[in-house]
Amino acid sequence: MSEKRIVRAAAVQISPDFERSDGTLDKVCEAIDQAAREGVQLIVFPETFVPYYPYFSFVRPPVASGADHMRLYDEAVVVPGPVTQAVAERARLHRMVVVLGVNERDYGSLYNTQLIFDVDGQLLLKRRKITPTFHERMIWGQGDAAGLKVVQTAVARVGALACWEHYNPLARYALMTQHEEIHCSQFPGSLVGPIFAEQIEVTIRHHALESGCFVVNATGWLTEAQIASVTGDTNLQKALRGGCNTAIVSPEGQHLAAPLREGEGMVIADLDMALITKRKRMMDSVGHYARPELLSLAINERPATTVSPMPPWGASASAAASVFDTPPTGDAGPDFNSTVGCRDERQRDLAGR
Secondary structure (H helix, E strand, O other), rough: OOOOEEEEEEEEOOOOOOOOOHHHHHHHHHHHHHHOOOOOOOOEEOOOOEEOOOOOHHOHHHHHHHHHHHHHHHOOOOOOOOOOHHHHHHHHHHEEEEEEEEEEOOOOEEEEEEEEOOOOOOEEEEEEEOOHHHHHHHHHOOHHOOOOOOOEEOOOOEEEEEEHHHOOOHHHHHHHHHOEEEEEEEEOOOOOOHHHHHHHHHHHHHHHHHOOOEEEEHHHHHHHHHHHHHHOHHHHHHHHOOOEEEEEEEEOEEOOOOEOOOOEEEEEEEEEEEHHHHHHHOOOOOOOOOOOOOOOOOOOOOOOOOOOOOOOOOOOHHHHHHHHHOOOOOOOOOOOOOEEOOHHHHHHHHOOO
16 A cells, blocks of 8 residues: 655745835745744645735726836735745745745736745746736736746645636646646635635635645735725725635535634644545546547647747748747647647547548
8 A cells, every 4th residue: 555645735824024025025935934843745825815916906996006016016925036035945944845826027028927935945836827817918928828837845735816817728737637636726806705715615626626636725815904005995805805715625525624704824634635535436538528529629839939949930821830830849849649749539530530
């Protein structure tokens, strides 16, 4: 019988620091230190927690948001840079996997970015939210599928999505095909109202059941003073309360600790990895319960870029076209004969006519 594998995980509900540019990073490091004292091996922070989620964009029109948007540019995280170095050092010090949401600045654009650090401090994954939601499109650029990866950490196979990416079933399925064991979800919190907390509850429990993995979900929190600093309109302030549901869910869809919906705190639970097999024995969505000859997923894993290499002068037109049309190959590319990107025989026949 295989050795029992337990991973102690923490989901952090926490408020950012709107006053000091380094204040939120200090709170991240302090939370990692606190979790280490509890024996935590994996910790998850809220969506774009560093320096803070752009709450202003939800309650103010674009014409009145210019100064706040510029400030976010000034305080956004460059990857790699001083912020990632500080978090990597903390991860290495405590031998802890850290999943952190940041506003990433890449020259003239901002992105909603998720970072996964391994226990040795190595940055294993930097992925960008595929499609910012509604008001967020005024703030962040779009990500690509190059970041839809599950990474092997020292404690488990870990994947991540942000907020309403969980309403994109194909994005979730992309991670499921890579056999994620711990799914780290991040939401802003203090947004929309109580109904948002209920929606998060449904979303994370469904993903746990469908994927047969653990879900560690972190949401942010705003104090009353912070809400007032975002907007003085008492009617709009209602849109910046509620929406918090920090929780840890098992592959059987059960909470492993009491979820946190008010105030700052940390939800900690021990994940018995044997529960993954127990769940998948009954229903493995990407294995014995899949029908790839009927339903399949194709993924364009090429990173989005504004420049594409061209073949040397004199090359044939077909060679030039292949630069754009040929699916990626090798270890990083999709296998078009597997569950991801499967083409059945009839499709191949039709394509050849």
